[in-house]
Amino acid sequence: MIVPMFKYSYLVFHAEYTGFLEHLKELGVVHIVEHQEEPSLEMQELYRHISDLSKTIKGLKNRKKGVPQPTERLSAKSGEELSQRIDQIHEKLELLHQKQSALLKEEKLSEPWGEFSLDNLSRLEEATNLSFRFLVCPIRKFEQSWIEKYPIYNISDAAGYRYFVLIDDGTLYAQFLEEAAQIDEVGRPTTELADIRKKIQEVQNQIRELNKELDLIAFYGYELLNDYKLSLEDQLNNLNVKHQTIEEAEGKVRLVEGWVPADKAVYLEKWLDQQNIYYIKEEASREEKPPILLKNNSYARLFEPVGKLFSLPAYGELDLTPFFAPFFMMFFGFCLGDAGYGLLFIIIATLLKRKAEKSQKTLLSLVQWLGIATVLFGAITGTLFGIQLSNLSIPWLSRIREMFLNNDQMFTLSLILGGIQILFGMILKGINQIKQNGFAYSLATWGWFLLITSFGIFYMMDKQNPEASIMWNLPHQIITGIALLGIFVFNNPKRNVFINIGLGIWDAYNMITGVIGDLLSYIRLFALGLSSAILGLVFNQLAFELKPDIPVLGVIITLLILLIGHGINIFMSGLGSFVHPLRLTFVEFYKNAGFIGGGKEYKPFQKIR
Known part of the structure; x- marks a missing residue:
């Protein structure tokens, strides 16, 4: 069955308004009548924050299933602090993943040339007045006769391409291009392969540490985050009531309207009479669309x-x-x-x-x-x-x-x-x-x-x-x-x-x-x-x-x-x-x-x- 409702209209002096709302919340029986359909900007921001936090909590709950229980303990003392830390971790992880992606791409480009010292190569070029040209072409188009005619040294073969170096005295490269138009010159690596791999390892270690921290939060931070989410919802609830309140008499009197189930009306009226709060009680009508509370066996x-x-x-x-x-x-x-x-x-x-x-x-x-x-x-x-x-x-x-x-x-x-x-x-x-x-x-x-x-x-x-x-x-x-x-x-x-x-x-x-x-x-x-x-x-x-x-x-x-x-x-x-x-x-x-x-x-x- 549908529980009958009564509509209550409360007239509250502005100085007593905040205390009235706190007592009304403690009673927990009044469904506030909504006069404003559009939420305020502050409410919209809270909606977004709560939505993001809900997704975070859900993600941590799923994360908890796939990892062993950490031995460390959380240092954070509040859900807000924990939420901010999670946001920081996600931002850092995003940047680190981008950096890792760039380094892996650089490693892929440098790998065919193997390990060598860029400093030694530069000193050698200065001492001999020669330059090293880093060249690549499809293996099937590479001609062995080039090795006999020019100072060419094969470095490696990868993915159907041959990577080789030509030592140029200033004229040989131009001459070689006339004979081998199908080759491409690529830029020499700017960072040594060992250094790139070292940086990748450092980034991966940082990612691993941040993920360990997320695992720690997933195991021990759920209650803190959930309590924080509930406090935000409570704050949103308060803002909504204030948003739906009508100001009368140049803001000196506040009008709050709400629906109360018939079986809880006596309990509410007793408190209202004790507080000397003026109210009007009306029976609900279909046209006003009261909220629905079901009561069944x-x-x-x-x-x-x-x-x-x-x-x-x-x-x-x-x-x-x-x-x-x-x-x-x-x-x-x-x-x-x-x-x-x-x-x-x-x-x-x-x-x-x-x-x-x-x-x-x-x-x-x-x-x-x-x-x-x-x-x-x-x-x-x-x-x-x-x-x-x-x-x-x-x-x-x-x-x-x-x-x-x-x-x-x-x-x-x-x-x-x-x-x-x-x-x-x-x-x-x-x-x-x-x-x-x-x-x-x-x-x-x-x-x-x-x-x-x-x-x-x-x-x-x-x-x-x-x-x-x-x-x-x-x-x-x-x-x-x-x-x-x-x-x-x-x-x-x-x-x-x-x-x-x-x-x-x-x-x-x-x-x-x-x-x-x-x-x-x-x-x-x-x-x-x-x-x-x-x-x-x-x-x-x-x-x-x-x-x-x-x-x-x-x-x-x-x-x-x-x-x-x-x-x-x-x-x-x-x-x-x-x-x-x-x-x-x-x-x-x-x-x-x-x-x-x-x-x-x-x-x-x-x-x-």
Whole structure:
């Protein structure tokens, strides 16, 4: 259900404003009304900082998984100091990686010339008045005759090129160029290869040290950084409240407006009266779009995250979470439909819940319920890890073999469940319309519900007793007439009869085609369940047919195929078993239930911990 809200308007003297906000935060029950959609520049900067910090924390969390635990300890005492240090490290690493890239490129260019002293080479050139030309050409174009004619010395061959030096007296190089136009002169290295490699080693050592520091932070700095992030979010929360505050009486009075759940209103009012703060209390209306706080039992609460994937309900309408929860669970089991897979879900979720965080336990509890539904439908169809129990020659199974539903019966069951959910959605739509606008606005919905259910009931009665001609007897004609009046005449009390009839015809076309299409969508429940069972059966056959006759190896290969095959089937079928019930809920069920949605989550102004 949606918790009722009250709107409070507080008038606070400017000198008491800061203290008032601190007390309001400690109470933690007021959702501040937002008058300004655009955040201030300071808030935008904080948003960016928090976003960057979140990425940093996520990166460090992933980094922690791949490295051994360091023996050193952190020197930083605060999250802010640590955050600044991380930024410095990332800047240094970026510069060092750029420097390393440039040095590696320089090493690649110098490597073919080998190790030599640039100083000795320069002194030799000065003493002899000769110059050394560093030349390169493709190996296939290098002619051995050049070595006989000119003072050429081969240095190395690399990547299809020959690197060589020609000793030039001032005329030889020009003469050589006339004969060997295909050669290229390259600039001599400016740094000796040994020095380049030494610099690369130094840079790599610096990178290694900085990465070690990041590893240290990843292991021991998470709490500090997370606390710092929470403090920034708390600061942002304060700024937002001040940004949404309206100044009155030339800034001497501050107007703060907020929403408070009805069950917490007494607690708030008691404090306001103690502080002698003037306030106005108003009941929430749909037009003001109050925030949405859901309150459901422990079972339905598990499915609230599923509903939030689409949208929260609008204020004033029904919360559909407790109504779609049993259907969603049932449809998941229908689609997966293997008792063995369901048992795995239950066992794994139960084991993980023991050490899971509080926020994760809700999800794992949901997995347990989905596993129970899968076991139930696996038992109905007689499917266990892809094995069709009805085909096994086990004596005790012969007594329950006839209880297993075959494919035709499962096909029919999918349509029956679909019809039930669609009709249930219509009931909820009618209740919603009564709740929001009054009974007169729900007559068309009840008319359609009455028409469909009466036709279904009288059709089945007619099938049971064909000679009685029950289908079009007087009671059914009266019921049909009442239903048609609601559909075509009284569908909207604000319009005249003729407009209602015209729009009723159009709505009838949409309704008939829509309901048929919606009903056919539920056939996919059967199709997904069938495909899951077939895939499990195929992997079982592959595992036992492809195993070699070697005893030990045969068992290992069989187990591998079974594990990999059923793992793939659980993943693919499990994904489909979640997505398709999601679609049936958000499209077929929500449409027939008249779901509006668009609600904004209740987020009270409170200290972020």
